[in-house]
Amino acid sequence: MYFEIREPPCKSDAPPQVNRLTLDPDAKRQLSRWIFVRSNVGLGLTRIYCHKPGMTISIRPHHLLCMLTYLGKGYTPQFVVNYDKIVDRINSGEDIKIVNGPDDICKPMLSEADCHCHNENVLGRDAYALSQIVSVMGEDARAGHVLHLSPERITKLRSRFRKGTLRAACSGCQWQEFCTSIANNNFRHCRLTGVARSMKSKTSDDA
Numbered sequence: 001m002y003f004e005i006r007e008p009p010c011k012s013d014a015p016p017q018v019n020r021l022t023l024d025p026d027a028k029r030q031l032s033r034w035i036f037v038r039s040n041v042g043l044g045l046t047r048i049y050c051h052k053p054g055m056t057i058s059i060r061p062h063h064l065l066c067m068l069t070y071l072g073k074g075y076t077p078q079f080v081v082n083y084d085k086i087v088d089r090i091n092s093g094e095d096i097k098i099v100n101g102p103d104d105i106c107k108p109m110l111s112e113a114d115c116h117c118h119n120e121n122v123l124g125r126d127a128y129a130l131s132q133i134v135s136v137m138g139e140d141a142r143a144g145h146v147l148h149l150s151p152e153r154i155t156k157l158r159s160r161f162r163k164g165t166l167r168a169a170c171s172g173c174q175w176q177e178f179c180t181s182i183a184n185n186n187f188r189h190c191r192l193t194g195v196a197r198s199m200k201s202k203t204s205d206d207a
């Protein structure tokens with residue numbers, strides 16, 4: 001005989017993961033006893049675990065700007081692969097969580113010898129970005145805040161970026177000219193699109 005252990009689907013549409021466990025009669029007896037004991041002391045079995053850790057995408061504030069001009073190019077192939085996945089997830093409707101310091105985009109760079117993700121000037125870039133993004137979106141965006149990036153929000157941020165009123169964080173960045181040319185080219189071929197929520201939550205989000 002076998003048991004099926006189904007891990008529940010989380011926020012994604014992925015089907016539940018099914019693990020089959022074949023048991024001989026001895027093991028079956030032991031498992032029955034274990035289930036009895038565990039359920040009687042109120043542990044584990046009724047608790048639901050998510051099999052996909054860290055489902056909310058972590059983003060540091062200045063990367064909210066960098067994503068506006070992301071074309072699928074970056075520091076290393078690993079960096080680009082990871083960045084592409086993050087943008088795809090946002091474009092599929094996943095929310096983002098604002099964090100202080102290194103985020104999911106930084107991850108492939110953290111083991112590099114010249115990693116700059118913890119540097120003071122980069123943290124300062126986050127602070128500048130945060131204050132301007134809050135004023136554009138009219139919503140709190142401090143660490144821990146969860147945001148939905150709808151197409152309307154992205155358009156609004158891009159409009160301010162192109163006008164230059166959302167560029168304080170870009171001061172001193174080596175990519176400044178490049179990002180300006182992308183903005184002046186109307187963000188053509190940029191990968192971040194976002195996705196609208198259902199009409200109900202969209203209305204409350206964008207009110």
Ligand code: SF4
Nearest residue numbers: 066170173175176179
């Ligand atoms: S100029 Fe630098 S900080 Fe500004 S959006 Fe481009 S890459 Fe990001």
